[in-house]
Amino acid sequence: MEAILKVEDINVYYGSIHAIKGVSFEVNEGEIVTLIGANGAGKSTTLNTISGLLHSKTGSVTFMGENLGKIPCHKIVSKGLALVPEGRRVFLQMTVQENLEMGAFTQGGKTLDDDLERVYEQFPRLKERMKQVAGTLSGGEQQMLAMGRALMSHPKLLMLDEPSMGLAPILVEQIFDIIQELHKAGTTILLVEQNAQAALSVADRGYVLETGKVVTTGTGHELLESPAIKKAYLGG
Template sequence: MAQTLLKVDNINVFYGNIHAVKDVSFEVNEGEIVTLIGANGAGKSTTLKTISGLLHPKTGDVLYKGKSIKGVRAHKIVEAGLAQVPEGRHVFLHMTVEENLDMGAYTQPASTIAPNKEKVFELFPRLKERRKQLAGTMSGGEQQMLAMGRALMSNASMLMLDEPSMGLSPLLVQEIFDIIQNIHKEGMTILLVEQNAQMALSVADRAYVLETGRVVMDGTGAELLTNERVRSAYLGG
């Protein structure tokens, strides 16, 4: 039986008076890809930011490896092995690819940096070719690869990806999803928030559907891909 790595337990999150996330509960087991799908404003990114420690739930709890991380500062959560690739990539535009990767390793002992960087370069050969290039001169797809590589430099055991395909051409979306599956095959547990429900469900072991801040449905990726309600709402079926 796979161990539960992340457990989100009945969290409620507010922006001022706006109740953005309502009694949301779900779990991610070790070695899974779990996806959260839903329309814009459904509460997906807010949920990830709460797990990452960038927002705090008013009630409820977030457990990572069996310990509460509610109220723990964001950099300590990264140190514990939970890294987020933010929506919009947020790479350091005026720094080189290599400098961006080094920034991802700021919680790690110096001895791990070189071997981790080699692993990132194996996964993303294009980053190796461009290691001296300024991140701001790269395409959106390359910046997405860099944001993922930077998160992997933290020696994470679980990766949270917020809208990795946003703004990318269909060809690049396919490439990014191939990379997500490769990272997963290497043993990484992944929590994926993604607007492209078709792609997300096709790679996910399990999925949760969020609507206006609540979980309204869950199941395996395959089940939700064929679910009539999901098809009409999110898959253009």
Template structure:
């Protein structure tokens, strides 16, 4: 579904992503794990078209993305839930969700709104509330709901557990698993390696802009080197 081939990304003279290649197949949860600054968010931003690679290619559903402007990437079926949530703080919950459907014509939007409310009952309770007054966990749910409103074929999540209390982290990962069961393909970037590998079909480990190892979620969870570096074992 998604194929990333030999991308190199620079911030000025800083070589942030160094020739990485990976793929995501339909129906999978694939996770990118690594320490802060390893290049995980940069990779997602490059796939989304917010950053550009000097080399290589990115294709989605067999179609190259390199010349597609970032606002058009969403209408191709790729949605990013950005790091730090980035909800529209001055808008209500419902307005935020409606913004998620801006690439669609009116058909089916109300139906999908009800589906999002069914998946996130907390948002339904607060649909008239201004997003800036929600808790961190509620804002994360809103950011995910907003992305789902674009009817993504692939949902990219950037650090969904960041800054959340452990009980909320559990809830968010439960939601990720439920979305996956409902047929959404997911690319997950996460510093909480334990949680990410527990739900992932496959994982890639990034260190300073390079993929250093990959395997199934189970294999990586069981690997002594991964345990030592990322799981506090």
């Protein structure tokens, strides 16, 4: 299998704080890969660096053979790389439909109606609320909107940052079902989660981050079974 995303030795700083210390990993085409770790381990920072919101001082991020290092953030989505950011960050004062249109900003508009149809099919709840402003949606609906918005750009790799955060268990299950559906439909997924149990059970492979470093890696199954991981992240 070909690595669609290759992250090599990135180092990211917030001022003098060294948040990511030489992280390397890769995502192969068609996989679900998860980055797990506690608060402050550097999971979100890693995703934000890949998507160009933050920059690494060293190393490289290669997506489909192209180095993303010098490419400005707004040009990255059109390369087929979409991020569903932490905390959803939907446009609260815009309607559901407008949010989805923004997701298709780089798409030129020809396939807009088909894409909207496709996303509404995936998330029927959004169709019911298409004219509502996003600020009136519940947390779970906003998460669906954030995911639908990212899917509007036809991503080859979809990055999800804590999609289960703040959601009731039943909704978490629903979100993970959707992630698996998207995966079956051919989207490669890079998933960041604190909910290690849920993330590892859907993932092909996982990387465990601790204070800015990759400490363990393995298949989802291996990590779920590993005593050390169980103790640290899965509550015994």
